[in-house]
Amino acid sequence: MNRNIITFQNVSKLYDLGVIGTGTLKGDLQSAFAKFRGKEDPNRKIISSDNTKQDRFYALKDISFDIKKGQRVGIIGHNGAGKSTLLKLLSRVTAPTSGAIAYNGRITSMLEIGTGFHRELTGRENIYLNGAILGMSKAEIAAKIDRIIEFSEIEKFIDTPVKRYSSGMYVKLAFSVAAHLDSEIMIMDEVLAVGDVAFRQKCLAKMDEISKTDGRTILFVSHNMNTIRQMCDRVIVLKEGRIIFDGDVEAGIEEYFKNDLKMPARIDLSESPRSALSIENRLKITSFEFTNCKKADFSAGFVSFKINFLSEKEYKNLRFLLELKSLDGYSVAAARSEIIEHIDKGEYFAEFSADFSSVCTGKYQLYVAAFIYDRYGIPKQIDRPRTHINLQIRGGDGTRRWLAQSWGRIKLPNLRLIEKSYE
Amino acid sequence: MKGNEYSELYDSYENVVLPRRHWWQIDLKALWRYRDLIMLFVKRSFVTQYKQTVLGPLWAIIQPILTTLVFTVVFGNIAGLAPSGVPKFAFYFCGYILWSYFAACLTATSNTFISNAHIMGKAYFPRLCAPVSTAISQLISFAIQFVLFMGIWIYYYAAYGSVSVTSYIFMVPLLILQTALLSMGVGIIVSSLTTKYRDLTHLVSFGVQLWMYASPVAYDTSKFERFGFLFKYNPVTPIINIFRLAFLGVGEFQPVQYGISVAVTVIVFVIGVILFNRVEKNFTDTV
CATH class of the missing domain: 3.40.50.300 (P-loop containing nucleotide triphosphate hydrolases)
Structure with missing residues (x-):
């Protein structure tokens, strides 16, 4: 052959x-x-x-x-x-x-x-x-x-x-x-x-x-x-x-x-075009920054990042969302932040920590969005810059051990063996 | 030729594609392998021509009958260009069907590359399949017309006894083959050139019309002694003349003229195939 x-x-x-x-x-x-x-x-x-x-x-x-x-x-x-x-x-x-x-x-x-x-x-x-x-x-x-x-x-x-x-x-x-x-x-x-x-x-x-x-x-x-x-x-x-x-x-x-994929740790989002799906543009995410690394290139596990934003009004129950996509634009996973109960008008930053340990090794695009829940409990997006953040996740489980081509890019926790015995 | 550089490829591979090939490398075997495709092309053009028409293949008959009527009236009766002693209608019909095969075949093959560009740009098959199938499918219309001509001939034979078969009838298959080769030859030369020069598409329909007046279609050769040159060296002239001689007993057989006609046909056809073969490899880049 x-x-x-x-x-x-x-x-x-x-x-x-x-x-x-x-x-x-x-x-x-x-x-x-x-x-x-x-x-x-x-x-x-x-x-x-x-x-x-x-x-x-x-x-x-x-x-x-x-x-x-x-x-x-x-x-x-x-x-x-x-x-x-x-x-x-x-x-x-x-x-x-x-x-x-x-x-x-x-x-x-x-x-x-x-x-x-x-x-x-x-x-x-x-x-x-x-x-x-x-x-x-x-x-x-x-x-x-x-x-x-x-x-x-x-x-x-x-x-x-x-x-x-x-x-x-x-x-x-x-x-x-x-x-x-x-x-x-x-x-x-x-x-x-x-x-x-x-x-x-x-x-x-x-x-x-x-x-x-x-x-x-x-x-x-x-x-x-x-x-x-x-x-x-x-x-x-x-x-x-x-x-x-x-x-x-x-x-x-x-x-x-x-092709010339740069992975800076900080990205300015104030000039980025916005998603048309946002209901009002009174809050603006101005930048995104990974705080514990020089490049957006790190080992799978916990990373911390900081979001700067500018609010023109009071918001209650504000949340941020990270959308992780593959390089060809398919959604891989997303993570919501904990609720920020109240913000006033003004400039803020919020620092979070994220756990990427179940994401398989590779290059990804990250989108960041802000949303609130309305009184019916439905999420309403209030800002989503269309510029993505490039990032690379490296890990102990290399592509050789995790076949992303057929298994996908999210590693669920290992299956627990409950019992093994002869039938 | 740079071919030697890659000659070792022939040892381990069945098919080797090189930028150029010698002009004599014409893959006739491939053409034979694709004979089913040729027949399917023939079927396609025949079926699609008459689908959703009420009269169907009758159209192949109506058109020559009407044209022949016009010829009979205009050139036969008014201008008096038909020879005496033969029914005018049979005289014109006989010449016209062979000419229309020639003309249709030439016009259609001259469009080979342009009208098949969408297929040829997407799949490989020996490009000669297209003109060959055109010549064959035009032959079907000719066959239908020829059957009608036989009917007309029998009518004149039975009713008036004014037509008669001569021994030249044995040459008829050769004449048809020659018509096919000559029209295809000219057609593929034109089609090879049209990949670069679209001007020629305009020239073709016009040129074919002029060519008809340089051929003994609307009149008998004997009436045009003065324009002898055009007639004599027009390769179509002896073909039509002998064809008429075979069925109607009028006209003439001039061996020298016929010999020239055959030689021209062979030369034109060979040049056509060589040119076509050169152009076919890269025509998709220019069409």
């Missing part, structure tokens, strides 16, 4: 920016004729004298990597990092400018779901057409069509033209075709970002199954880090056309979000 199935060797892809040539045949002929007579090109752009290099742009620059059979590789990076170009090159939609790409077996690319679906054709006809575009023969599709239809959950409408489908049905059908292909390598670009949650989970389970039981290799691009966590056992992080990380999933995701 340790054989390489895909290799990229020094692959670059160069795109010409702006208009290629002069855009018209007449223009190009004019330029060519002028050149031939040794005259100045009448279509030459006035601004860029001769620095043609500026009109070009490397979508990928000197990329090399190998992928082994059966690996499930997530490719992540910010927009414009070159993810899609990489998949396009591998699926042979476009050719590299230099370097070489080699692979074994068939590649199925799902750069888009339902490629070639025609509105006027029925679901069944589209299965054949889409399957053929993705490289299956008619006989192969015929052998699988019942399973494809069953998987798609739209048996009833299979002989209806797809133009009458809802977008959900369309996606289900399209994904079903792709999931049943017999290719050794599958390439997916955000295709799972659509469809309802139940079907999405079904698709992920299916992908999991085909990669584990059939040893298929999967390349997957997504902005959804949870899907990456669920799907992949390796990530490649691209930035500006180069590989900046290649390896473990969690570490890769942190690398992806890291």
Whole structure:
């Protein structure tokens, strides 16, 4: 199983920016004729004298990597990092400018779901057409069509033209075709970002199954880090056309979000934009500061912090809230402060201590909010700066001992053994 | 060529993608592997063309009949450009259906890259599948028209005895093949150039119309001795002439002219395939 199935060797892809040539045949002929007579090109752009290099742009620059059979590789990076170009090159939609790409077996690319679906054709006809575009023969599709239809959950409408489908049905059908292909390598670009949650989970389970039981290799691009966590056992992080990380999933995701992640102990929040959900803006959190460390980078356990705020009126039963989120914006946990029974108008600070000992090692974003309970006991948010505080929690339980990728980021207390005996 | 640098890749991998390939590296095997896709493309274009129409494939007949009527009246009766001794309607219909196959095929294939850009930008398949399937699906319309022509022919044969088959009928399959290759050749040359120069899309419909007047569609060759040059070296001229000769017994067979026509067809087709092959790898970057 340790054989390489895909290799990229020094692959670059160069795109010409702006208009290629002069855009018209007449223009190009004019330029060519002028050149031939040794005259100045009448279509030459006035601004860029001769620095043609500026009109070009490397979508990928000197990329090399190998992928082994059966690996499930997530490719992540910010927009414009070159993810899609990489998949396009591998699926042979476009050719590299230099370097070489080699692979074994068939590649199925799902750069888009339902490629070639025609509105006027029925679901069944589209299965054949889409399957053929993705490289299956008619006989192969015929052998699988019942399973494809069953998987798609739209048996009833299979002989209806797809133009009458809802977008959900369309996606289900399209994904079903792709999931049943017999290719050794599958390439997916955000295709799972659509469809309802139940079907999405079904698709992920299916992908999991085909990669584990059939040893298929999967390349997957997504902005959804949870899907990456669920799907992949390796990530490649691209930035500006180069590989900046290649390896473990969690570490890769942190690398992806890291870009210049600064973790100052104190952050000024007075200029930060505010959440529109706050009911009144008479109280303002002006700053947040960890008091017992120089950087927001500490071991799991107790930390103390200080909140400065400015109140324009009296408040009763004021509380603060810390929201802990993962770098991709998912809520991890929250902690409420004890009640501050009464404050007058004026500037205050409040110091708290927090217990992060059940949070697993990693990087997080922290949001701070102030709220009060109204007379019905319902919390009313009165201020929430939208700027977050970056923090890193280190701990004795490293990522090796706590598999955050599948267990989540909160460690509940260890289970107590009540009894153990022979049955 | 820089290919040698990566030649050891061929030892351990089945597929190697390099920036450039030699112009003679045309993967016809892949085209054959994707034959099912070609047939599905044919089916798609045929089915979608006539879905939700009341008359369906009858439209393939109505259009040439009406055009032929116009030709018969305008060029046949008013201008008197049809040869004597043959029913005018049969004369025009015969020439027109073959021409319309040529014209439709050329126009459709010249749009290959642009009209299929959305599919080709998302999945890889041998790009030649698209023009080949276009040529085949246009052949279906031609077949329908040809059946109608047979009906017309039988009518004139039975009622007036004014038409007769000649031994050139054995050349008909070759003529159709040549029409397909020539129109595809021109079409894919144009489509390869349109990835860069959109101007050509405007030129095509107009150019095809002009080409028709340089071909013996609306009139008999013998009436246009003066414009001999245009006619003689137009590769379509002998194709239509021989086609008419086969079924109607009018027209002429000039071996030299036919030879030139075949040579031009082969050259155009080969150039087309080579050009297409060069463009297909990177066309998504420019379209």
